Amino acid sequence: MSTNNTILTSELVAKDYKSGLKPVWCPGCGDFGVLNGITKALTSLQIPPHDVAVISGIGCSSRLPGYLNTYGFNAVHGRALPIASGVKLANDEITVLAVGxxxxxxxxxxGHFPHAARRNIDMTYVLMDNRIYGLTKGQSSPTTEVGANTKTTSYGAFETPMNPAMLAIAYNASFVARSLATDTKNLVRILEAAIEHRGFSFVQVFSRCITFRGEDQFMDWREKVSWLCEEDYDPTDRxxxxxxxxxxxxxxxxxxxRELRPTWTDHYQExxxxxxxxxxxxxxxxxxxxxRP
Ligand SMILES: Cc1ncc(C[n+]2csc(CCOP(=O)(O)OP(=O)(O)O)c2C)c(N)n1
Ligand code: SF4
Ligand SMILES: [Mg+2]
Incomplete structure (x- = not known):
């Protein structure tokens, strides 16, 4: 990935974080919203692109690092977290995002998710959850909801779906949030908090796959969902x-x-x-x- 080697003297704007590559996602794919959200959150936090590394696995969503002017690596399927962990442990100064x-x-x-979480490695994991394998053309995934008609579930999915945010809490992630790709204001607010959090932060973003799950996927969610607010919800109560x-x-x-506890690097320094x-x-x-024997 290219880096911005110029000395940054003025305020960073959104285009400073964009690589110039045109996303090859289908028009209407939710991942555009996530890319926009990450770009806006980094801009608002004014973290220079050369101080950021974005690591992904394989999938449509995992193409995201290529569209950013930060360091990045589109790695191997399912291996975003161990590679992101290695990047962070090698250089604690940089902001590390894992996406996929x-x-x-x-x-x-x-298998990598619980260990990155329990180790409390200081990075942000953004899961773009479209409840389908998009890149390989529409097979059901572990988050596909019961009854969904996919290429591999013609009579409706019947396996109990996994719940990524609940798992993250159970795995001892120190920051866990959910958001919507279509709600930019809330997505940016949550990504900012996740990136600023010291420790392993996890954000499950519902992001539609218009091609294999239809244009209605998550469309009414903006009206349907409710947002937790800190006035009447205590996020420290596990x-x-x-x-x-x-x-x-x-x-x-x-x-x-959300909880604050020492990160892996804090323990390592001791x-x-x-x-x-x-x-x-x-x-x-x-x-x-x-x-010697
Ligand atoms: C080891 C390995 N197994 C399988 C694949 C095929 N494969 C590529 S992407 C993918 C699933 C993509 O689904 P997801 O991670 O949900 O990303 P999306 O395309 O939906 O954004 C699979 C099974 C692969 N590339 N490597
Ligand atoms: S196949 Fe689905 S997930 Fe992949 S780019 Fe198209 S809409 Fe997005
Ligand atoms: Mg998917």
């Missing part, structure tokens, strides 16, 4: 967050859960200090000696 689809993150990549997120309707939007003290006690000869 429901198939990428909740199917093939599902049990309440699990209760609220557990509803299969998944119509509670906003910040479901251990590093201890190890540096030990280094004074043990020489390389002591170490070599300890391996």
């Amino acid at each position: 689809g429901d198939g990428d993150g909740i199917s093939i990549g599902a 049990l309440e967050a699990l209760r609220i997120s557990e509803d299969p309707a998944m119509d509670k939007m906003g910040i479901l859960y 251990i590093r200090k201890l190890a540096m003290k030990d280094k004074v006690k043990y020489t390389i000869d002591d170490l070599t000696e300890s391996f």
Whole structure:
């Protein structure tokens, strides 16, 4: 991915974050809204593009890093989180985003999700949930709702769908939110909070696949959903967050859960200090000696 090597002296605007590549998404795809939301959130936070890395797996949604003028990597299917983790652990100074689809993150990549969350690696994971495998032309995914007619469920899907936000809370993610690709104002507000959060933040964004799930997918959700507001909802109450997120309707939007606890890097720095003290006690000869039979 190209970087902006110019010295940034003036205020950054949205176009500073765009790569100039024209998205190849179908007209009407919800992922345009997510790209717009991420661009606006980064602009509002004024994080220079060369201080951001966006890592994805494989899928229509995973094309997103290519459309941004940040560092980025369109990796292997289901492997956005381990690669994003490696980037963050190698350079704690940069803002790391992992992005991708429901198939990428909740199917093939599902094993990586709990570990990134429990380790509290300081990054933001944006899941573009269209409840379908878009890139491979319309197979059902782990978030496909019961009754949905897809290429692989001609008589209606019958498997119980997974609930990504509820899983994220159960996995000990320290920030969990839901949002809509079509509601730019709320999406930007939530992405800003997620990026600013110190620790692993997860945002499930409902983003329609117009081609394989039809133009009505999530269309009435702007009127249907309710937004949690901090005046009457306490996002630090984990049990309440699990209760609220557990509803299969998944119509509670906003910040479901938030806690502050040390990140992986915070722990690592502490251990590093201890190890540096030990280094004074043990020489390389002591170490070599300890391996002799
Ligand atoms: C190891 C591997 N298995 C399967 C595939 C085929 N494949 C590519 S994308 C994809 C699913 C995409 O669905 P999702 O992650 O929801 O992204 P979307 O296209 O819906 O945005 C699959 C099964 C692959 N590329 N690599
Ligand atoms: S197939 Fe679906 S997810 Fe993929 S670009 Fe088209 S509308 Fe978007
Ligand atoms: Mg998908």
